[in-house]
Amino acid sequence: MDAFYVAVELLRRPELVGKPVIVAGGGPRAVVTTASYEARRYGVGSAMPVSQAMRLCPDLIRLPVDMAHYRERSAEVMRRVNELGVPTEPASLDEIYLDLNGVPDPVARMSALVRRIREELRLTASVGIGPNKLVAKVASDAEKPAGFVVLTREQAAERFAGAPPRLLPGIGPKTAERLDALGVKTIRDLQAFPVGELVRRFGEHHGRGLHDRAHFRSDAPVARRELKSRSVEETFDFDIADPAELERILVRQAERLAAELAQRKVAGRTIAIKVRLDDWTTYTRAKTIDHRTADPETIRTVAMALLRANPPARPVRLLGVRVGGFEERRAERPAAEGENLSLLPA
DNA sequence: TCTGGGGTCCTTAATCGT
DNA sequence: TCTGACGATTAAGGACCC
Numbered sequence A: 001m002d003a004f005y006v007a008v009e010l011l012r013r014p015e016l017v018g019k020p021v022i023v024a025g026g027g028p029r030a031v032v033t034t035a036s037y038e039a040r041r042y043g044v045g046s047a048m049p050v051s052q053a054m055r056l057c058p059d060l061i062r063l064p065v066d067m068a069h070y071r072e073r074s075a076e077v078m079r080r081v082n083e084l085g086v087p088t089e090p091a092s093l094d095e096i097y098l099d100l101n102g103v104p105d106p107v108a109r110m111s112a113l114v115r116r117i118r119e120e121l122r123l124t125a126s127v128g129i130g131p132n133k134l135v136a137k138v139a140s141d142a143e144k145p146a147g148f149v150v151l152t153r154e155q156a157a158e159r160f161a162g163a164p165p166r167l168l169p170g171i172g173p174k175t176a177e178r179l180d181a182l183g184v185k186t187i188r189d190l191q192a193f194p195v196g197e198l199v200r201r202f203g204e205h206h207g208r209g210l211h212d213r214a215h216f217r218s219d220a221p222v223a224r225r226e227l228k229s230r231s232v233e234e235t236f237d238f239d240i241a242d243p244a245e246l247e248r249i250l251v252r253q254a255e256r257l258a259a260e261l262a263q264r265k266v267a268g269r270t271i272a273i274k275v276r277l278d279d280w281t282t283y284t285r286a287k288t289i290d291h292r293t294a295d296p297e298t299i300r301t302v303a304m305a306l307l308r309a310n311p312p313a314r315p316v317r318l319l320g321v322r323v324g325g326f327e328e329r330r331a332e333r334p335a336a337e338g339e340n341l342s343l344l345p346a
Numbered sequence B: 001t002c003t004g005g006g007g008t009c010c011t012t013a014a015t016c017g018t
Numbered sequence C: 001t002c003t004g005a006c007g008a009t010t011a012a013g014g015a016c017c018c
Helices: A004-012 A050-056 A067-082 A106-121 A133-142 A153-159 A173-181 A187-192 A195-202 A204-214 A243-264 A296-309
Strands: A021-024 A032-035 A061-064 A088-092 A095-098 A127-129 A148-150 A229-240 A268-277 A282-293 A316-324
Touching: A004 A021, A004 A032, A004 A067, A021 A050, A032 A050, A067 A088, A067 A095, A067 A106, A095 A133, A106 A127, A106 A148, A127 A133, A133 A148, A133 A153, A173 A195, A173 A204, A187 A204, A195 A204, A229 A243, A229 A268, A243 A296, A243 A316, A268 A296, A282 A296, A282 A316, A296 A316
Parallel strands: A021 A061, A127 A148
Antiparallel strands: A021 A032, A088 A095, A229 A316, A268 A282, A268 A316
16 A cells, blocks of 8 residues: 555545645654655655654644554455455555465456555555565555556566665665675676675575575565564653653553453463663563463563563663564474373473 | 654574483 | 584574564
8 A cells, every 4th residue: 555544544634635744653752654755755754753854844744643543444455455365465554465376367356456445445555466475565666656567577687677775675774785885786786796605794594585585586475474472662752760660661561462462362472571771772681481371460570570680771761561472382303202292291 | 852663584692402 | 421413492682674
């Protein structure tokens, strides 16, 4: 979906259409969640501090985040997507992969879908069609908004050859910087870079991944993914140094998190806290217990023990709690002769 | 008035059992 | 009893994505 949160907001604020608009959190430390295309012309973009965005565009209109509403509108979109009856993989509220293998005329089906979304929901979507998720993703981004790009792997490798490596998903600021230092300025440079050298410098996995990506090779299946962890975290408007206050906040977060786990009917074995200090140093501390839990008392007690064992040395900017390890623990070890598997812990 | 919140995946290191 | 290989698990940090 194109500028999804803003687009949804503009449906109820039609007088703002055509103006530079952002959806952003409140408070002095908020960042931009989504910017309208008009705002982007000023250089405003996602993840930018709102303070900076306002400096770039003083007339910027700032709307608060209303996730519950975006979730509802997203469900309306996703219902229409899923009516195609093909395997899907939601990537977020506003992105979804479809496995169109075996679908007779995928281009026609997808343009009909986009038309439906436009006419029934008054929202615009962009589509990328390709032989794998990587090509589809980059193609869908290429002509936003309302783009519709169909490419083979070879066409993608040629069409984006002149673009910076940063265009490829998985290559972020750090990797782009390291590649730049190696003289790799474009995807073409990356395509030509010896894979052995990439492996030597970035490691087996990442190195080979960079080479494959540059050539738009990808074999990740379209498959729905299970939730692995759930967390609650909060950046304070003002840094907090008082340990008692931090503990009160942690208790609230633990209880909120437990409620969400219960609602989703999941439970986990690993409980972790996250602390970000005023100088932006961040640490996490985790403890894995012998059973899965969603119990507020347990989560609160473990989180509190982790905080007390690791008291922040400076004022705290962010505090959070996480529960992970949802999946069933499975003994991979082959059974010894005569061993009774049924006596093993779950 | 620098830098959110909710996630995933990978790497590295330590530890433990067979 | 010691040693090494190896696989699994845990912990911590970091890169990346929307």
